[in-house]
Amino acid sequence: MKLICGGAIAAMLASWMLADLRETDWNPLVRTSEELEGNWREGDSILSLKSNGEYVCSGKECGSLAGAGTWQRSGDFYVDFSKSGQLLANWRFVRRNNGLVFAEGPDLESLSLRYVHDANNAGTKR
Numbered sequence: 001m002k003l004i005c006g007g008a009i010a011a012m013l014a015s016w017m018l019a020d021l022r023e024t025d026w027n028p029l030v031r032t033s034e035e036l037e038g039n040w041r042e043g044d045s046i047l048s049l050k051s052n053g054e055y056v057c058s059g060k061e062c063g064s065l066a067g068a069g070t071w072q073r074s075g076d077f078y079v080d081f082s083k084s085g086q087l088l089a090n091w092r093f094v095r096r097n098n099g100l101v102f103a104e105g106p107d108l109e110s111l112s113l114r115y116v117h118d119a120n121n122a123g124t125k126r
Contacts, residue, residue: 026077026108028095033073036093040102040115047102047115055081061114064088093117 030036040047045059049071057065069083074090079102081089091102092111099119105111 023096024113025095028077028093028100030076030093030100036073036079036100036117039118041118042115045115049079 034051037049037051040049042061043059045057045061047055047057047062047065049055053070053072054068055065055071056068065081065088067083069081069088071079071081074080077092077094079091079093080087081091089104091104091114093100094103094113095101096113100117101113102115103111104114
């Protein structure tokens, strides 16, 4: 009985994960960097991308991005984050539930969804 229940739970989880992936647009149309500007949130942490190419990240989820640095779009679906000319991170952005989300990981198979873009606060200045 335990094996059947365990198998059913595993199948249900796999189904949810597959549905979750289907709801993700891995190649979103983002025409300009302005669409990426504004606040991105993960838990209590806020990553603010400013129009002048600077970012500020505050909160425990920031990790190596904590504090201030620079950002720039890299290719169609990536953003580079740097401090003092040193590349810290290269994150892919995807679209989920009609909003942009940063995904972090070494390759497409192991990406984890991170900061969610606050579209209501897009286009921050300075």
